[in-house]
Amino acid sequence: MNQILALSFAVIIVILIAVLFRISIKKTAAEKKASELGTTLSRLKIENTRLSKWQVVDDADGRAKEILITAQAELENAKTQAASMISESAQRAKNLEVEALRGLDSAIVQAKGIVAEAEKKAEEIAGSAYEAMKNVEQLGKTAKAMKNIIEGYGDEYLIPRRSLLDDLAEDFGFTEAGINLKAARERTKSMVCNSTAATCEYVEAKRKDTAMDFVVDAFNGKVDSILSRIKNDNAGKLEQEIKDAFTLVNHNGKAFREAAISPEYLASRIDELKWAAVAQQLKLEEKEEQRRIKEQIKEEEKARRDFERAMKDAAKEEDILRKAMEKAQAQIAQASEEQKVKYEAQLTELSERLRAAEEKSQRALSMAQQTKRGHVYIISNIGSFGEHVYKIGLTRRLDPLDRIKELGDSSVPFEFDVHALIFSEDAPALENQLHKHFVMMQMNKVNYRKEFFKVDIGHIREEVEKFGLVAKWTMAALAEEYRQSMLIEKAIAEDPAKKDAWINRQLLLEPADSFAGSDIADKEGLTPCNGLELPVADLTITASGSATRDKS
Known part of the structure; x- marks a missing residue:
């Protein structure tokens, strides 16, 4: 069909090019003729102008006029012929275009008929096989999907997924609880990969693996759900739930030739529970410790403000006492012997008060300098x-x-x-x-x-x-x-x-x-949980802005 369409289209193009070429040639010839006649007319006009000076020569003037009239008539006739030729050529081109389009439509209809007839004959010959061939791509995709489901995606999906327990183990990796929790999680994954998490009495390897995967998947689903509720004070209750899940899964596995979770795998998952509970307790204690530290820093901040206020008050008191002492010394210089005794006593008292104020200021400064606690x-x-x-x-x-x-x-x-x-x-x-x-x-x-x-x-x-x-x-x-x-x-x-x-x-x-x-x-579907499917990870420097940094 495509070849027929291409051939028809090529024929039409050739016809159109030929017609347009003929029109172009005729148009060029007409224009050339008109140009020649125009040149002749111009020449005759010039000649007529030149001869008009010789009015005495009547025969020349009459002849020139006759020639001019004849030339103008020929020019008009040439223009009329050229316009007629252009109009005729345009009409012929339009007729050819219509005929070409009709031929193209006819070719398309004919080609469709040929294709339909071929398909009909193919169906008559091949029957349902031809219909299956048209769906081969979809059937291929379906077969691939079924193969994935039947053969599986490996045993990775059976391994307990990363959860809050893994985060807990990372956060408290510096403690015994974190180390043991991480070890228990690794041991659990290793047992699944090594096929020691479950047992089964099937002899055929594939049936045995399928039955074991079934009970491991069922048990892990229950245990992961239980561990997601772990707190520092509910480990006993959750341990019993895990043991009950172990019993029920093994009971249901009897139908598959005694497929059952191994006691060692149960122990590994209970270890996860125990160390996770300890880590949760550490988390609670850490939170309390942080609260205590904040309270302590708050008290120290209050004390620092008290020290600063005490230093400011002491400095003010020192200034007042020094001025009073200067005044007393001036009065002593002008006082009588009896008045000197009185002013000297006042001066001694002021000196003692000044010394006490200076000691108070120094003590406050020393205590403020000892406040170095921080993060x-x-x-x-x-x-x-x-x-x-x-x-x-x-x-x-x-x-x-x-x-x-x-x-x-x-x-x-x-x-x-x-x-x-x-x-x-x-x-x-x-x-x-x-x-x-x-x-x-x-x-x-x-x-x-x-x-x-x-x-x-x-x-x-x-x-x-x-x-x-x-x-x-x-x-x-x-x-x-x-x-x-x-x-x-x-x-x-x-x-x-x-x-x-x-x-x-x-x-x-x-x-x-x-x-x-x-x-x-x-x-718009652009948030991390919508549209772009951004994953959520687990976890929390900057230029100081100037040569001196804020240590507040």
């Missing part, structure tokens, strides 16, 4: 500064996160992630020791007050632990806004519809609107 923070900003770049700073704020939020203001494109908040009795000394230890890793080799270091977070943790300080560490940076921005950038690059939706939403946003909190963002 040393380790933070990063992958989107702004790249991987493995950390800021090591300190703050005496009651809530150290307030200082970090200030650092992540509009001067940097993304928020900071907090890797550690380390409370210290002498925070300035700890910060200084860390800065000196990592001096070769310092990013800014000119301004040492820019406290950014290119170093592995594990090395920072090791150095802090050498001081015997215990802190909660987040080893991996969340960098949520940065990673979501990269995913959005990729999505709008691949999908024009999402690009347009995102641009329209951005244009409607007010300057103070945030991405995550925008109703428009949700409607």
Whole structure:
């Protein structure tokens, strides 16, 4: 059919080109003739003008007029013929175009008839086989999907997924509970991969594996649901629920030739429960400890303000006493012997009071200088500064996160992630020791007050632990806004519809609107949980802004 259409179209094009070429030739000839006649007429007019001077020559004048009239008549006749030829050629071209279109329609109808006839004959010859051939692509996809379902996607789906327990193990990895919880989780995964999590009496390998996978999947589903409710005070109840799930799953597995969860696998999952409960208790204690530290810092802040007020009052009192002493000394110089005794006694009293005021001021200053407690923070900003770049700073704020939020203001494109908040009795000394230890890793080799270091977070943790300080560490940076921005950038690059939706939403946003909190963002399908399918990770440096930093 395609060949017939192409051939018909080619014939029509050739005919049209030929007609247009003939019209062009005739038109050119007519125009040339008209031009020649126009030239002749001009020449005759010039000649007539020249001869008009010789009015005495009547025969020449008459002849010239006759020639002029004849030339004008010939010119008009040529123009008429040219117009007629152009009109005739245009009509013929139009007729040919109509005939060509009719021929093309006829060719298309004829081609469709040929194709339909061929399909009909093919169906008569091949029957249902031809119909199946037309659906071969869809059948191929269906077969592939069925193969995946039958053969499975491997045993990875049977392994307990990463959950809050894994996060708990990471957060408290520096404690015995965190270490043991992580070990229990690894042991659970290993037993599933090694096919030791369950047993079965089937002899045929495939049936045996299928039955074992069935009971392991059922048991893990129940246990994961139970472990998601773990608290520091409900471990006993949840342990019994796990044991009951073990009993029921093994009972149902009897129909599959005694398919059952192994006692060792049960013990491993109960270990997860026990150490998770301990970690939850540590989490509660840590929260209480943080509350106590905040309370302590609050009291120290109040004491500092009291010290400053006491120093100010003492300085004011000293000034008053010195002026009083100067006045007394002036009066002594002009007083009589009896009055001198009186003024000297007053001067002695004022001296004692001045000494007491100076001691009070010095004592307040000394106590204020002893207030060095605070937090040393380790933070990063992958989107702004790249991987493995950390800021090591300190703050005496009651809530150290307030200082970090200030650092992540509009001067940097993304928020900071907090890797550690380390409370210290002498925070300035700890910060200084860390800065000196990592001096070769310092990013800014000119301004040492820019406290950014290119170093592995594990090395920072090791150095802090050498001081015997215990802190909660987040080893991996969340960098949520940065990673979501990269995913959005990729999505709008691949999908024009999402690009347009995102641009329209951005244009409607007010300057103070945030991405995550925008109703428009949700409607357009650009939030992390809608449309772009941004994953949620688990986890929390900035230029100081000037040569002197705020240690408040």
